[in-house]
Amino acid sequence: MRRLSPYTLLPLLTLLLPAVMLAGLAIGPVLIAPTDIASSLVERLIESTEAISQNSLIISELRLPRMLLAGLVGLCLAICGTAMQGLFRNPLADPSLIGVSSGASAGASFAIVFGGLWLPMSGGVGLSLVTLGAFGGGFCAVIIVYRLATGSNGTSVSTMLLAGIAISAFAGALNSLFEFYADDDMLRRISLWQMGSLDSATWPKVFVAAVAALLLISYLPRQSRALNALLLGESEARHLGVPVELVKQRLILLTALGIGCSVAVAGTIAFVGLVVPHMIRLLIGPDHRFLIPGTALAGAILLIVADALARILVAPAELPAGILTALLGAPFFFSLLAHQSMRGVGK
Numbered sequence: 001m002r003r004l005s006p007y008t009l010l011p012l013l014t015l016l017l018p019a020v021m022l023a024g025l026a027i028g029p030v031l032i033a034p035t036d037i038a039s040s041l042v043e044r045l046i047e048s049t050e051a052i053s054q055n056s057l058i059i060s061e062l063r064l065p066r067m068l069l070a071g072l073v074g075l076c077l078a079i080c081g082t083a084m085q086g087l088f089r090n091p092l093a094d095p096s097l098i099g100v101s102s103g104a105s106a107g108a109s110f111a112i113v114f115g116g117l118w119l120p121m122s123g124g125v126g127l128s129l130v131t132l133g134a135f136g137g138g139f140c141a142v143i144i145v146y147r148l149a150t151g152s153n154g155t156s157v158s159t160m161l162l163a164g165i166a167i168s169a170f171a172g173a174l175n176s177l178f179e180f181y182a183d184d185d186m187l188r189r190i191s192l193w194q195m196g197s198l199d200s201a202t203w204p205k206v207f208v209a210a211v212a213a214l215l216l217i218s219y220l221p222r223q224s225r226a227l228n229a230l231l232l233g234e235s236e237a238r239h240l241g242v243p244v245e246l247v248k249q250r251l252i253l254l255t256a257l258g259i260g261c262s263v264a265v266a267g268t269i270a271f272v273g274l275v276v277p278h279m280i281r282l283l284i285g286p287d288h289r290f291l292i293p294g295t296a297l298a299g300a301i302l303l304i305v306a307d308a309l310a311r312i313l314v315a316p317a318e319l320p321a322g323i324l325t326a327l328l329g330a331p332f333f334f335s336l337l338a339h340q341s342m343r344g345v346g347k
Contacts, residue, residue: 004283006290013297017071020301024067025059027308029315032059066201070307070321071300072209073198073266074276076258078299079216081273082292083251086227088157091281095259095273098160098252099141099167104263105194106171107137109178112189130193131205131264138260141167146252154245155252196269196322198307205265212261216254217296223247224288231286269322271329272299278336 026032032040032055043052044060052060077095085093096102111133145167149160179190226247229237234244262269280294303321306328310319 003285006284006287006294009280009284010290010294010297013294013301017297017301020304021067021071024070024304024308025063028058028063028311030055030058062201065203065206066198066307067304068206069201069209069265070198070303072206072213073262073269074272074299074301074303075213075296076209076216076262076299077269077272077303078276078295079220079292080255080258080262081299082277082288082295083220083223083227083255084273085277085281086230086288087248087251088161089231089233091278091286092274095255096168097164098256099145099164099171100138100256100259101263101268102168102171102175103141104134104138104260105268106174106178107140108134108193108264108267109175109182109190110137112186112193113178113182130189131208134264135260137171138263139256141171142252142256142260146249155248157248160252192320193267194322195320196267196325197318197320198266199318199320201265208261209265212258216258219250219254221289221292223251224292227288228286267320267322269303270326271333272303272325275329275333276302278333282336 022034022037025037026034036055037059040053040056040059041064043056080095081093084095084097085091087093088097108130111129115129115133145160145163146155148163149156175190179187182190226237226242229240229242230244230247232240237244259273276299277291277295280291280298284290284294303325306324307321310321310324313319313324
């Protein structure tokens with residue numbers, strides 16, 4: 001794949017993001033002209049709820065929070081994937097390696113199955129229970145993995161990887177157990193949540209994702225030099241003055257926060273945290289000074305586009321965004337692997 005200058009790619013992605021956001025507001029079962037979007041938003045601000053038009057209601061109450069949630073979740077998944085690939089020194093690493101996605105899935109299933117015994121699972125209360133359950137499950141998984149991987153000599157990345165695999169398997173077993181006890185309605189809720197969808201976007205969920213995204217983009221770019229040094233190895237990074245253990249702790253906690261919040265508000269959305277950092281790395285190289293902002297922009301763009309396509313591909317029904325990212329991401333990733341394998345054989 002031909003390399004691009006980061007000074008070319010980053011401005012292109014910055015210009016592309018507003019255009020994609022505009023398309024995300026315009027595309028859906030009801031097509032709204034881009035020229036009408038601004039007037040619809042202004043109308044929503046100045047008119048009473050009873051007097052606003054259908055387009056204004058669609059934009060302000062449905063598509064705007066959904067588009068913002070897609071962009072924020074895509075940003076969080078992609079930037080966390082970049083951090084994990086830098087931490088593990090492996091461009092094929094994924095944020096789910098530390099078990100947070102599986103733990104969040106088990107926590108959400110627990111909330112759906114057992115929360116419904118005491119509280120209704122429809123409406124705002126049910127959604128809050130699932131969100132809190134997912135975040136709690138992901139947080140517990142990361143704490144266990146971190147404790148298992150941390151000893152007197154510091155945090156072992158290889159032990160963390162093995163602990164993450166074990167926790168993911170255990171969380172998968174718990175998830176299957178909850179599904180075994182679930183009724184038909186609960187099973188449907190669990191299945192839809194695990195597919196990853198943005199159709200239940202609300203302003204509180206946008207706020208949660210925005211807080212996580214703000215923490216990530218305010219801290220991770222400052223760790224670019226440390227991540228670049230870690231690519232050489234932990235010993236070399238220490239000789240360069242990098243506080244390796246402190247950097248690893250902060251990266252793990254921030255990644256857990258970002259992935260936990262993303263999975264809690266949108267379900268399990270596959271391949272964004274794996275494919276986007278890998279693709280941007282192939283385009284501009286491994287320098288995290290450019291890689292982190294590039295993946296943040298590309299992740300937001302990818303998920304906004306995927307969600308917009310999910311609304312129209314099987315209209316009037318909607319395809320969960322997680323299914324679409326997996327359908328698009330897996331073949332693309334296979335093609336990258338095949339291309340690299342052919343280059344290796346050619347050498």
